[in-house]
Amino acid sequence: MNAPSRMSPAAAEQQKGRGSVHKNGAPRILDRAFARLLQRRTRFGLEGTGAVEHLVRASGGKEAPAGAPAFLVGHQMEVAQAGHASKGAIRIQNVDKVYHAREGAVQAVLDCSLDIRAGEICMIVGPSGCGKTTLLNAIAGFHEITGGTIYLDDEMLCGPDKPRAEPGPDRVVVFQNGALFPWKTNLENVTFGPLVQGRLTKAQAAEKARGMMADAGLGGVEHNYPGEVSSGVRRRVEIVRALMNDPKVLLLDEPFRALDSLTKSVMHEALLEIYYRNKVTIFFITHDLEEAIFLGHRVAIMTTRPCKPKKMLEVDIPHPRDYSVLTSPRFRELMEETVNAVHEEAVKAFEAGEKEM
Numbered sequence: 001m002n003a004p005s006r007m008s009p010a011a012a013e014q015q016k017g018r019g020s021v022h023k024n025g026a027p028r029i030l031d032r033a034f035a036r037l038l039q040r041r042t043r044f045g046l047e048g049t050g051a052v053e054h055l056v057r058a059s060g061g062k063e064a065p066a067g068a069p070a071f072l073v074g075h076q077m078e079v080a081q082a083g084h085a086s087k088g089a090i091r092i093q094n095v096d097k098v099y100h101a102r103e104g105a106v107q108a109v110l111d112c113s114l115d116i117r118a119g120e121i122c123m124i125v126g127p128s129g130c131g132k133t134t135l136l137n138a139i140a141g142f143h144e145i146t147g148g149t150i151y152l153d154d155e156m157l158c159g160p161d162k163p164r165a166e167p168g169p170d171r172v173v174v175f176q177n178g179a180l181f182p183w184k185t186n187l188e189n190v191t192f193g194p195l196v197q198g199r200l201t202k203a204q205a206a207e208k209a210r211g212m213m214a215d216a217g218l219g220g221v222e223h224n225y226p227g228e229v230s231s232g233v234r235r236r237v238e239i240v241r242a243l244m245n246d247p248k249v250l251l252l253d254e255p256f257r258a259l260d261s262l263t264k265s266v267m268h269e270a271l272l273e274i275y276y277r278n279k280v281t282i283f284f285i286t287h288d289l290e291e292a293i294f295l296g297h298r299v300a301i302m303t304t305r306p307c308k309p310k311k312m313l314e315v316d317i318p319h320p321r322d323y324s325v326l327t328s329p330r331f332r333e334l335m336e337e338t339v340n341a342v343h344e345e346a347v348k349a350f351e352a353g354e355k356e357m
């Protein structure tokens with residue numbers, strides 16, 4: 001990603017390795033790791049609100065939790081934890097979904113209950129065909145449920161008297177196969193939503209889009225068409241486009257599935273950086289267990305069809321995270337726990353005829 005363009009003078013000074021901003025006598029922690037933190041965190045918009053001062057104050061007062069990357073200090077830990085967003089809590093209560101196909105009824109979801117906190121990244125994993133997309137579609141309002149209730153911030157989206165949620169800009173879906181308009185530039189794709197809704201003027205939308213694209217490392221591709229950039233860049237454009245609507249919830253259905261592992265790892269860090277700037281609730285379906293643990297505050301491991309949570313895994317590795325956590329012992333432990341839980345369901349699904357995890 002490009003170097004941040006809006007770095008505060010203090011942060012810039014630190015990056016050059018000169019001088020100190022520790023005016024309040026807090027311990028001097030400007031080692032290489034701290035410099036790296038500044039470099040990275042300034043992208044999260046903290047510099048404009050006195051990030052360096054926050055960091056210095058925090059370093060004087062709070063300990064980073066056990067297992068936290070060494071460069072994290074108190075305030076940074078808090079900023080990145082789930083639950084700091086005030087909106088976007090999803091409550092799925094006893095939800096059922098039956099499809100009436102030609103071959104007969106298919107019970108895709110049965111008595112599924114799941115509480116997702118506002119501002120949480122909740123990863124959903126489970127065997128192929130278990131009902132994950134069905135659940136996402138119900139939240140998005142793409143189809144009806146046959147039982148139970150789904151709430152967004154205590155407001156009922158769908159329930160007994162209203163089986164289908166109203167789709168709305170408060171819940172935006174990013175699909176597996178992408179959905180950018182190929183005839184529009186990346187910038188035009190990103191500004192499309194607020195312009196169509198009449199929420200922003202052209203100038204306002206362009207300004208907001210340019211800012212968000214720059215934050216997502218997309219400065220320089222605004223005037224390219226989606227077909228002219230890599231698939232990883234296209235994915236980022238889509239995520240920024242989704243966030244342009246200021247949604248409460250981002251619904252992601254295997255958005256990085258088609259990407260190679262290197263591009264995927266770049267996307268993971270990019271997504272986290274975007275998330276740290278735009279606290280939304282993220283409902284993220286994946287088959288990639290490493291992706292699930294790296295990104296998620298929690299991982300919901302679903303049963304084979306009909307789908308409901310079999311196990312909720314709390315990923316107690318603090319955010320902000322970077323790829324160094326992948327080699328930590330705790331990460332490996334969580335992977336093992338997830339693999340074991342998923343394996344049992346995958347075997348059941350396989351025996352039932354589904355051939356993929």
Ligand SMILES: Nc1ncnc2c1ncn2[C@@H]1O[C@H](COP(=O)(O)OP(=O)(O)OP(=O)(O)O)[C@@H](O)[C@H]1O
Nearest residue numbers: 099100101106108127128129130131132133134135
């Ligand atoms: N429109 C439909 N009509 C009938 N059956 C359907 C329909 N959509 C999905 N199903 C069935 O419901 C079950 C759950 O499907 P769903 O797409 O939610 O699974 P999934 O967990 O997202 O799978 P994958 O991981 O492969 O994407 C599957 O058995 C599927 O065949």
Ligand SMILES: [Mg+2]
Nearest residue numbers: 132133134253
């Ligand atoms: Mg699916």
